[in-house]
Amino acid sequence: MDFKEILKEKGIKATKTRLAVLNLLDKSDQPLAATTIFHDLKNQKIKIDLATIYRIIEKFIGLKIVKQVDFREGMLRYELAGDHHHHLICQSCGDVSSYHGECLSEVEKVIKEKYKFNVAEHVLEFFGTCDNCQKELI
Amino acid sequence: MDFKEILKEKGIKATKTRLAVLNLLDKSDQPLAATTIFHDLKNQKIKIDLATIYRIIEKFIGLKIVKQVDFREGMLRYELAGDHHHHLICQSCGDVSSYHGECLSEVEKVIKEKYKFNVAEHVLEFFGTCDNCQKELI
């Protein structure tokens, strides 16, 4: 996808740093912390500041381009929005993998009827032990 | 429930501050932030320090007496463990209510079979608009 076009459509400037952040998130197979993005871009010799990254992410979240996730690490991680999925977080090695396929729309309908609460979004994450770590625990 | 007994069974001292924290969480109908606990106990004229509250909570979490939850407020909240439930968080007024009754054990079984990932626990929270705020938005 052409991030440059997407940003223009959203009405914000397609700066180098913004595109770099988007490309990094796009390439990553897991959500990234702000500091991780910072160091990765540094390694790519891209001049960037942590504060800028936070500002970019904040704007992206407002535009629904990016979502934040909390893996209980004392900091937040960010990933491209777009496809709704959940995560399997290994509490042993920290590995994160995506889990597609959970439909809570029925539950949300029940919540709407029973509590008159209108669900806009939900957070669902699974913590446990990945295949590799289960083997190592033997 | 007799928290004093519970703490003894767990093998840690039943101090005034620990019991005060437990009683406060027990009385609350929603998870509380550390600073909230701090101020509430202050109001009860109980001498206590924020650092102590964090240490108490840390210990309680280790003993599975307390669980932490993240409502995306930039800080964590804590509640008594014990009964598994989820929350309906109103993004408009901040009100939090409990939602009992969601069974993900089937999903976790599928995850186990398909990804060989062993789920130890899951986090499921609903964000949206409560009944009152829906009315006010008219």
Next chain:
DNA sequence: TTAGGTGCAAATGATTTGCAATAAT
């Protein structure tokens, strides 16, 4: 050109830690 973006430095706020004093068993 010019308004939106960024870098830099300093501030903020939640959470953690060292250490001496204190209280539960």
Next chain:
DNA sequence: ATTATTGCAAATCATTTGCACCTAA
């Protein structure tokens, strides 16, 4: 009496903010 626990002060660390300079449109 002994050891865990606490209070206090200082440190840490993620995230935010003010402001002058820069750059995409």
